[in-house]
Amino acid sequence: MGNFNNKWFRAVLPALFIHCSIGTVYCWSLFKGDIAAYIGKSVGEVEWAFSIAIFVLGMSAAFGGKFVEKDIHKSSLLAAIFFVVGMVGTGFFIYQKSLIGIYISYGIVMGIGLGIGYLTPVKTLMLWFDKQKGLATGFAVAGFGLAKVIASPLMEKLLGERNNEGMLINAANIYTMFYILAGIYLVMMLIGHLTLKKPIGYEEVSVQTGxxxxxxxxxxxxxxxxxxxxxxxxxxxxxxxxxxxxxxxxxxxxxxxxxxxxxxxxxxxxxxxxxxxxxxxxxxxxxxxxxxxxxxxxxxxxxxxxxxxxxxxxxxxxxxxxxxxxxxxxxxxxxxxxxxxxxxxxxxxxxxxxxxxxxxxxxxxxxxxxxxxxxxxxxxxxxxxxxxxxxxxxxxxxxxxxxxxxxxxxxxxxxxxxxxxx
Structure with missing residues (x-):
């Protein structure tokens, strides 16, 4: 594994896998209208799921920082679990036509995965890129920004064709899309979880922090x-x-x-x-x-x-x-x-x-x-x-x-x- 124990394999690659997964939260505008149409609610009511997700992202990061500090392996796994379970839950509650369920799954559960996942690779990147900390964090956060560009065509493909009024021809695609994406992002985030590692020599010292x-x-x-x-x-x-x-x-x-x-x-x-x-x-x-x-x-x-x-x-x-x-x-x-x-x-x-x-x-x-x-x-x-x-x-x-x-x-x-x- 000597060839793989470097900053690109242990920091940049896992950061991109994690951030390119959770950054898809910004694709919300692509399908919020389809969710509203399927469950019979207004777009304004459905829109709150995204607002809750961003709010929970920030607050879970605020309160989860100390947990991330202690163990990036636990935090990266926890982020993957919350994000993927939230995505599966969103698909399930769209199928059930439950707005409250969507708020909980997309807003709260996914939001926790977003916050913990966003924080997890950052310190590791700065440890590996000691002289270029800005470049390091730029890699990860650029992944979060690029996620929309990468995921949008895939989501459009999964949603399928639309009629002249812009409605989905196969309405069931709106919830099956979440199940498929959950599987893809589970694999991506697990790769990030398994490859993310601090530089040799830091772990022993950082354990004693307080x-x-x-x-x-x-x-x-x-x-x-x-x-x-x-x-x-x-x-x-x-x-x-x-x-x-x-x-x-x-x-x-x-x-x-x-x-x-x-x-x-x-x-x-x-x-x-x-x-x-x-x-x-x-x-x-x-x-x-x-x-x-x-x-x-x-x-x-x-x-x-x-x-x-x-x-x-x-x-x-x-x-x-x-x-x-x-x-x-x-x-x-x-x-x-x-x-x-x-x-x-x-x-x-x-x-x-x-x-x-x-x-x-x-x-x-x-x-x-x-x-x-x-x-x-x-x-x-x-x-x-x-x-x-x-x-x-x-x-x-x-x-x-x-x-x-x-x-x-x-x-x-x-x-x-x-x-x-x-």
């Missing part, structure tokens, strides 16, 4: 600043991304499918490129300044050119691509930034706590733009509000998340010393 203080981290000014930055970036990203199709239709741009694929590529590309770029910067927090300022600049340019009403389609598409790249890059740049500020010792726990921002943003991002459109009917007002939030995030990045504010546990220093001695 003394983590939730209170100290949660009350730490730097952590609060990073949490708020991350929350605002996701909220703004979701507020704009959720209106992507509506904006393009409003300006009369027909190739919506092309733009959707293009922004998905920027989303995934931003996850890898921006976090890798951060590896070469003196302070990783600078990448967030770049994300926020580029988003502000692109929004400002669009507004100056008479808002969305008379803007050139190219500018709108560029804006959507820039915000998508920053949205993805914000996810992949988070673990290395936290590692720099809080040390690698308890990174899974600290990262998990920070992901609670994702849970709340999942509930507020889409609703923010929907609320503004309901009250004003103006996409330009949506841009003004998003830009204002990005300005706040920039100020937090400059004045709160400072380079000199480093919070390391004494145990972290001990671990490093022991590893250096070993």
């Amino acid at each position: 003394g983590f203080s939730y209170r100290k981290v949660l009350r730490n000014k730097t952590f609060i600043g990073i949490w708020l930055m991350f929350y605002i970036n996701i909220t703004c990203g979701l507020a704009l991304i959720s209106q992507e199709k509506g904006i393009l239709a409003y300006i009369g741009f027909g190739a919506i499918g092309f733009v959707s694929s293009l922004t998905a590529i920027f989303n995934a590309g931003g996850r890898l490129a921006l976090s890798s770029w951060a590896d070469r910067l003196q302070d990783r927090n600078s990448i967030y300044k770049i994300i926020f300022i580029s988003s502000i600049a692109s929004i400002l340019l669009t507004i100056v050119l008479d808002g969305i009403n008379n803007s050139i389609p190219f500018l709108i598409i560029a804006l959507l691509c820039i915000v998508n790249a920053g949205y993805g890059g914000g996810f992949s740049s988070l673990p290395p930034l936290l590692s720099d500020r809080f040390g690698l010792h308890s990174i899974s726990t600290v990262h998990g706590l920070a992901l609670s921002a994702w849970a709340l943003a999942g509930l507020t991002g889409n609703q923010l733009s929907a609320f503004i459109l309901d009250k004003t009917g103006s996409y330009t007002i949506v841009l003004y509000v998003i830009m204002a939030f990005f300005v706040i995030a920039t100020l937090i990045s400059i004045f709160v998340v400072k380079p000199d504010k480093v919070f390391l546990h004494s145990e972290e220093s001990n671990v490093k010393e022991e590893m250096a001695a070993g």
Whole structure:
């Protein structure tokens, strides 16, 4: 096994298998209408299953970080079990036409698998890629972003043909699809579980870790600043991304499918490129300044050119691509930034706590733009509000998340010393 005991086989490959499986949660929009039609409920009612899943993802990561820290083999197996059981359960409850069952299986059970699975490979990647932590986390989180691109054609194939009204010809395909996917993702996640391994020499030291203080981290000014930055970036990203199709239709741009694929590529590309770029910067927090300022600049340019009403389609598409790249890059740049500020010792726990921002943003991002459109009917007002939030995030990045504010546990220093001695 000597040839296989390397960072690509023990960290990157398993991370991609796990994240490319759980990332399919973002394929929800492909079949939510079919679920609603089959069980006889409105799309709005069914939509809550996705919101619950993202909320539970963030909260299970927040509370499961310490468990992941202790044993990545147990956590990767647990993630596979919860995710696959949730997927099978979703198929079963669609067949039973039970909305509550779908909320429980897709929202809660799958959501737990998402949160634990999202966290599990991150620390291992950073241990293997000690000098390129951003590149490492970029691999995993890019897998999460690319999952939609990879899985969408398969799902469309499994759902089968549609009639002229867009309804499935074989309605039973909606629940059988979940059973087939559950089998595929069980194999993928088990491969990830079996191959994921920390570098030799780390396990023995990390077993002795302890003394983590939730209170100290949660009350730490730097952590609060990073949490708020991350929350605002996701909220703004979701507020704009959720209106992507509506904006393009409003300006009369027909190739919506092309733009959707293009922004998905920027989303995934931003996850890898921006976090890798951060590896070469003196302070990783600078990448967030770049994300926020580029988003502000692109929004400002669009507004100056008479808002969305008379803007050139190219500018709108560029804006959507820039915000998508920053949205993805914000996810992949988070673990290395936290590692720099809080040390690698308890990174899974600290990262998990920070992901609670994702849970709340999942509930507020889409609703923010929907609320503004309901009250004003103006996409330009949506841009003004998003830009204002990005300005706040920039100020937090400059004045709160400072380079000199480093919070390391004494145990972290001990671990490093022991590893250096070993």
